[in-house]
Amino acid sequence: MSIDLSHLAxxxxxxxxxxxxxxxxxxxxxxxxxxxxxxxxxxxxxRRIADALARDFPxxxxxxxxxxxxxxxxxxxxxxxxxWALDPLDGTSNYANGFPFFAISLALIENGAPVLGxxxxxxRDECFCAAKGQGATLxxxxxxxxxxxxxxxxxxxxxDLKRIPxxxxxxxxxxxxFGSQRNIGSVALDWCWLASGRFQLYLHGGQKLWDYAAGRLxxxxxxxxxxxxxxxxxxxxxxxxxxxxxxxxxxxxxxLDAWLAFVDLPPTGADG
Numbered sequence: 001m002s003i004d005l006s007h008l009a010x011x012x013x014x015x016x017x018x019x020x021x022x023x024x025x026x027x028x029x030x031x032x033x034x035x036x037x038x039x040x041x042x043x044x045x046x047r048r049i050a051d052a053l054a055r056d057f058p059x060x061x062x063x064x065x066x067x068x069x070x071x072x073x074x075x076x077x078x079x080x081x082x083x084w085a086l087d088p089l090d091g092t093s094n095y096a097n098g099f100p101f102f103a104i105s106l107a108l109i110e111n112g113a114p115v116l117g118x119x120x121x122x123x124r125d126e127c128f129c130a131a132k133g134q135g136a137t138l139x140x141x142x143x144x145x146x147x148x149x150x151x152x153x154x155x156x157x158x159x160d161l162k163r164i165p166x167x168x169x170x171x172x173x174x175x176x177x178f179g180s181q182r183n184i185g186s187v188a189l190d191w192c193w194l195a196s197g198r199f200q201l202y203l204h205g206g207q208k209l210w211d212y213a214a215g216r217l218x219x220x221x222x223x224x225x226x227x228x229x230x231x232x233x234x235x236x237x238x239x240x241x242x243x244x245x246x247x248x249x250x251x252x253x254x255x256l257d258a259w260l261a262f263v264d265l266p267p268t269g270a271d272g
Contacts, residue, residue: 003057003108003116005116005118005129005131007056008106008116008118008129009118009120009127009129011049011052011053012049012104012106012118012120012127013120013122013127015045015048015049015088015104016045016104016120016122017122018048019041019044019045019048020041020045020089020095020102020104020122021122021123023039023040023041023044024041024095024098025098027039027040027041027095027096028096029092029093029096036092038066038092039089039092039095039096041089041095042065042066042088042089042092043066043088045088045089045104046064046065046066046067046086046088049064049086049088049104049106050062050064050086053084057084060082060083060084060108061075061078061079061083061084062075062083062084062086063075063076063083063084063085063086063109063209063210064084064086064087064088064210065086065087065088065208065210066088072242073242076241076242080111081110081111082108082109082110083108083109084106084107084108084109085106085107085108085109085114085209085210085213085214086104086105086106086107086210087103087104087105087106087188087210087211088104089102089103089104090102090103090104090105090119090186090187090188090189090210090211091103091185091186091188091189093185094184094185094186099185100123101123101184101185101186101189102121102122102123102185102186102189103119103120103121103122103186103188103189103192104119104120104122105117105118105119105187105188105210105211105213105214105215106118106119106214107210107213107214107217109209109213113132114132114213114214114216114217115131115132115217116129116130116131116132116214116217117129117130117131117213117214117215117216117217117218118130118214119188119189119191119192119214119215119218121189121192125139126138126139126192127139128143128192128195128196128215128218129218130214130217130218130220130221130222131221132217132221133221134221135221135222136195136217136218136219136221136222138192138196143195143196143218143221143222144222144223145194145195145196145197145219145222145223145224145251145252146197146251147197147200147251147252147255149200149251149255150254150255151258152176152177152178152179152201152255152258152259152262153176153177153178153179154179154200155178155179155199155200155201155250155251155255156178156179156180156181156182156198156199156200156201157177157178157179157180157181157182157199157200157201157202157203157259158181158182158183158184158190158193158194158199158201158202158203158204159172159181159182159183159201159202159203159204160183160190160203160204160205161183162205163204163205163206163244163246164203164205164265165205168263168264168265171263171264172203172263176262177262177263178201182199187204187207187211187212187215187247188211188212188214188215189215190202190204190215191212191214191215191216191218191219191226191249192215192218192219194219194224194249194250194251195218195219195221195222195223195224196222197251200250200251200255201249201250201251201255201259202247202248202249202250203247203248203259203263203265204246204247205246205265206244206245206246207244207245207247208242208244208245209242212228212245212247216228216247216249219249223252224249224250224251224252225249225250225251225252225253225255225256226247226248226249226256227247227248227249227256227260228245228246228247229245229246229247229248229265230243230245230246231243246265248260248263248265
């Protein structure tokens with residue numbers, strides 16, 4: 001089946017313009033059962049995109065972050081072929097606090113792997129797209145990682161500390177690991193900014209399928225070196241379950257090898 005990425009980009013831009021941006025800085029968040037935040041914007045964005053996908057692609061089911069856990073498990077269990085993976089507002093905490101770093105993330109999963117990915121950053125009007133084996137783009141221009149850095153100490157690292165085992169955090173800040181550290185709060189955009197060369201090293205201790213499916217495909221297709229790990233440190237490439245993944249990545253394989261050796265993770269931290 002042929003799916004036009006520009007059609008999906010138009011859908012996400014329309015959703016952002018009519019559901020996300022008008023409510024920004026005017027919405028209150030509440031906590032879900034897992035402790036994460038949700039707003040009325042998350043729900044409205046998912047509903048709008050779900051309705052459009054059901055109309056245009058009725059044969060492809062949807063896995064959305066704002067579905068119940070039972071509904072999510074049902075999609076995974078009953079869909080051996082294709083399904084959509086949607087995060088209707090990635091970076092809800094940022095959004096609810098007026099921090100301009102959030103996105104819509106949509107991926108098409110086929111036989112356990114993402115084959116299409118699209119991430120829209122509405123505040124910058126940046127749309128990142130990727131198709132498996134066909135490269136990545138930013139606003140329709142080819143996107144390719146370009147890193148002049150050859151040593152960890154020359155690099156900017158994005159590290160999400162909240163999901164790293166506390167016993168391992170201090171070691172990440174010993175000398176030699178990176179030149180500077182950031183944490184910007186949207187997994188989908190983390191992957192896309194790595195693809196764009198805006199930083200060179202990445203570490204996140206626990207991201208779900210709808211967090212990473214589209215963005216990681218963009219990073220991979222742009223030439224970044226990426227890894228996902230499950231429980232006990234085993235590499236976990238399949239999307240056949242909803243367990244969180246520990247993600248480690250870098251702008252190229254040489255930096256990733258050095259980064260993996262430096263961070264010495266995962267020990268047993270991520271479930272999978």
